[in-house]
Amino acid sequence: MRDTVIFDFGGVITSSPFAAFNRLERERGVPIDLIRRLNATDPDSNAWARFERAEIDVATFDRDFAAEARTLGHELRGRDVLPLLYGDIRPRMVHALDWLKREGFHIGCITNNVPAGDTPRDPQAVAAVAAVLARFDHVVESSKVGIRKPDPRIYLMMCETLNKRPDQCVYLDDLGVNCKAAAQLGMAAIKVSGEGQALDELCAALGVAPGHF
Known part of the structure; x- marks a missing residue:
């Protein structure tokens, strides 16, 4: 039982939070589901994963998330995503x-x-x-x-x-x-x-x- x-x-x-993610993506002119794509790329070692394990602070998350977005050709800061959670x-x-x-x-x-x-x-x-x-x-x-x-x-x-x-x-x-x-x-x-x-x-x-x- x-x-x-x-x-x-x-x-x-x-x-x-996915709908809020999509609203931000539309506002910033980046591809829809970019945030989810970033979270799913290298899912055990990306900025999001390390932040959720409290291995990095918010400033490092902001910087590293932005770097990951830039690798895909887009500008998006980690701090801009956090209020949407x-x-x-x-x-x-x-x-x-x-x-x-x-x-x-x-x-x-x-x-x-x-x-x-x-x-x-x-x-x-x-x-x-x-x-x-x-x-x-x-x-x-x-x-x-x-x-x-x-x-x-x-x-x-x-x-x-x-x-x-x-x-x-x-x-x-x-x-x-x-x-x-x-x-x-x-x-x-x-x-x-x-x-x-x-x-x-x-x-x-x-x-x-x-x-x-």
């Missing part, structure tokens, strides 16, 4: 968290994030995110543990803390590469393309009535 649900945060609990909290996802807790499920969050304080945030938005994170039994942040998805160790770290096997877990993420890593460990992985789709598939994975959330 799968009695544990592990969520990504950005793009799952909150709306995806935070989407809107999805109310139905929060309702699902509350229902899962109430029904006795274990819930965790694994997030690839950047060090706190390195991105401009509205205090009210920070408080709202903190209130959601407080619902989880455990949160693993890449910037604090120095490991990021899709490294299998970060999923196993969560399982160990929750005292669960991977085959007892459902995992939700908006990136296929992260879902693939979870599935290879034995988790039931759900690739999130939208709030309704994700929650319907979560209902199916847990054996509860469709539309329950």
Whole structure:
């Protein structure tokens, strides 16, 4: 029986930043999905990966991200991308968290994030995110543990803390590469393309009535 649900945060609990990335790309006259392309190139050693593991500071990220963009023939600073990372909290996802807790499920969050304080945030938005994170039994942040998805160790770290096997877990993420890593460990992985789709598939994975959330 799968009695544990592990969520990504950005793009799952909150709306995806990809639309905001595309708006910036249009404003700057650079190719659509350039930011995602940069993030996918040398994915374990690029500026984004190193920043999410807290191996570099924000100034170095800004410089190195710009250098990577320049290698592809475009001008884009890392600092210009950072404010776009935070989407809107999805109310139905929060309702699902509350229902899962109430029904006795274990819930965790694994997030690839950047060090706190390195991105401009509205205090009210920070408080709202903190209130959601407080619902989880455990949160693993890449910037604090120095490991990021899709490294299998970060999923196993969560399982160990929750005292669960991977085959007892459902995992939700908006990136296929992260879902693939979870599935290879034995988790039931759900690739999130939208709030309704994700929650319907979560209902199916847990054996509860469709539309329950």
